[in-house]
Amino acid sequence: MGIALPGIPDIDRGIVTLSRTLSSKDISIAKLTEHIPYPCFVENDANAGGVAEWWNHQEHDNMVYLSIQRGVGGAVLLDGVRYMGRHHHSGEFGHMCIVPGGQRCLCGRRGCLEAYCSTARISSDLGITREEFFEALEAGNTEYQKIWSDYLDHLAIGINNIRMVLDCDIILGGVLAHFMGPYLDDLRFRLRNISSFETTGDFLKLSRYLSWSTCVGVALHFISDFIDSI
Ligand SMILES: [Zn+2]
DSSP, rough: EEEESSSSSETTEEEEEEEEGEEEEEHHHHHHHHTOOOOOOOHHHHHHHHHHHHOOOTHHHHTEEEEEEEEEEEEEETTEEEEOOSSOTTTTGGBSSSSTTTTTTSSBBBBBBHHHSSSSTTTTTSSOOOHHHHHHTTOOOOOHHHHHHHHHHHHHHHHHHHHHHOSEEEEEEEHHHHHHHHHHHHHHHHHHOOOSOOOOTTTEOOOOGGGGHHHHHHHHHHHHHHHOOO
């Protein structure tokens, strides 16, 4: 069984650490899996999504997967291998500061990308579902159009920063990807306007698995093991 969590698995210590979304700092992997009578694999949700998208986009040498849902995270894949960083914090794009002194983030700092681009900004903050937000947006709700325009501006800043550092394709995934099809050109246009280099913005692509990326990614772990065994 594959288990993907919004935290950082530390297999050596047998824990998942810093899972702010679950309001817990350490989760014991043994406790998490003790009642599951199958081999278990525990992975960070964004990393799992990144692996799935890499698998489906193998024409790319290097790739960033940016997952936008309540939490914002991602993965950096270099030649198909996840770059984890010294403290396994690579790909924590949600806590990149895009507005110094800006809105408070769940991490305790201010101005993080997640503080502006969590899907909570277009759902629970407004007391509605994501589906209701996009329906009203389509119907011409001017208040939501303003919120969405600000949201896209902040998202473009975050994506542009990632692109400036890594200069590779960026795959946009997570639950937001379900709704982004009609707005992808708008987001690319905003990227063109703020990029220091000439770009059409087509380095930004939509996830193929949408919010299923995480599930596919953890499943691929077992498929890969099976293929290696034959
Ligand atoms: Zn933060």
